Amino acid sequence: MKKHVLIATGLAVLSTSAFATKARMTSLGQSSTYGSQYLQDTRNIFRNASEVNAMKNYVVTEWGPNTTAEGGFFREAGSFSYGLYMGSEINTFNTERTTAAQLGHTFTNTFLKHDNSLDLFFAGDAGVEWGARVHYANGKDEQTVATVAHKHSALGLGLGMGMGDIKAYFNMTLNDKSEGADATGDKFEAKDMLAGASYNWMGYVFSAEYAANGYEVTPTGIAKGEVKNTDLTIAVGKTKEISATSRMNWDVNYNTGDAKTKNVAGAAETKTKHTNLPVTIGFETDATSWLVLRGSVSQKVLFNETKDNNGKKKTNADTTSVIGGATLNFGKLKVDGSLEGSNAAGGKLNASTLLANVAVHYWF
Known part of the structure; x- marks a missing residue:
């Protein structure tokens, strides 16, 4: 009886909340940040800006306990498309x-955070679909610490293209710096780069992606400390219609990378390396004309270990994750949410953290 009440409560909350691309991607086992290499979703524009050509003429607002509030609009203008998105915080550290x-x-005292960001999108199709994204953020605080001005500025660029079955993209942070903590000369600088390509072969989407990010901390008069993360992912994914109203998706990802950390004042560098093979199976079904249900299960199989600075290996525990979600359709207005417990890996559902991500889409 308790389980029935919990599920009914969750759906009731969904019916009064909102629709979110993050929620859909999370429910299908994809990236809530960059979307999917093989499933069409509005979130894909943050990986490949040329996807704005396929995702336009809508307004979205998004929020949730695990995300910051964000949203924007996208519009078609002749053979071009453009958009403005506010509040995106991707790898801001x-x-x-x-x-x-x-x-x-x-x-x-601490550094001023990366906040109040703005992303501008512009895309078109000249035989080859193309798109560009510019990320901007700026802030200052001269009041909290009277003797030190806290400042932050950020500028990023994203480029993408699509030609038939081939897609490619490049995203890079040009500048993301916070200055002033205890002294004016204190600095925190974040770095981020994401590049990749995909090829659709008979419905199977093969992709390769390289990511590098991290940050540097430089206290006044002391040698800097830094964190560097790199990841290489080679994957294949596919969507299959199993009926007129239901679809399945699956993907296999080989992921390898390392994380390096070096403390300030020239301390020795520590390094960990990881190798894993996540497998995801998801489904999406139109239960009625106004309700879509979805869910996924994922686990790291075969390759699933981390090697520390001394070369010792450890298998990652509790990598099985199950997440569900739903969409309510009200014509041009769509309400979406993901259902996720406080410990998805352990299979526990907690009513206090039931609704993970929500938002609203209105298409025009």
């Missing part, structure tokens, strides 16, 4: 930026 203890050095 805000948690690290606003933590006093930084790579072996403890600040009394």
Whole structure:
């Protein structure tokens, strides 16, 4: 009886909340940040800006306990498409930026976070679909610490193309710097780069992606500390219609990379390396004309280990994850949400953290 009440409560919350691309991607086992290499979704524009050509004429607002509030609009203008998106925070390292203890050095005050961001999109089709994204953020605080001005500025660029079955993209942070913590010369600088390509062969989408990100912390008068992360992912994914109203998706990803950390004042570097093979199976079904249900299960199989600085290996525990979601359709207005417990890997459902992501789409 308790389970029935919990499920009914969850659907009731969905019916009064909203629709989110993050929610759909999470429910299908994809990236809530960059979308999917093989499933069509509005979230894909943050990986490949040329996807704006296929995703246009809508407004979206999105929020949830695990995300910041964000949203924007996208519009078609002749043979071009454009959009404005507010509040996106992708690899901003805000948690690290606003933590006093930084790579072996403890600040009394913290850096100003990456906030109030704006993304501008512009795309077109000239035989080859193309798109560009410019990310901008800027802020300052001269009040909290009277003797130190806290500043932040960020500028990023995203480029993408699509030609038939081939897609390629490149995204890079040109500048993302916070200055001033305890002293004017204190600096925190984040770095981020994402590049890749995909090829659709008879419905199977093969993709390769390289990601590099991290940050540097430089206290005044002390050698900098830094964190560097790299990842290489080679994947294949496919969507299959199993009936007129139901679809299945699956993907296999080979992922390898390392994380390097070096504390301030020239301390020795530590390094960990990971190798894993995540497998995801998802489904989406039109239960009625106004309700779509979806869910996925994923697990790291065969390759699933981390190697530390001394070469010792450890298998990652609890990599099985199950997530569900739903969409409510009200004509041009769509309401979406994902159902996720406090411990999806352990299979636990907690009513206090039931609704993970929600948002609203209105298409015109």
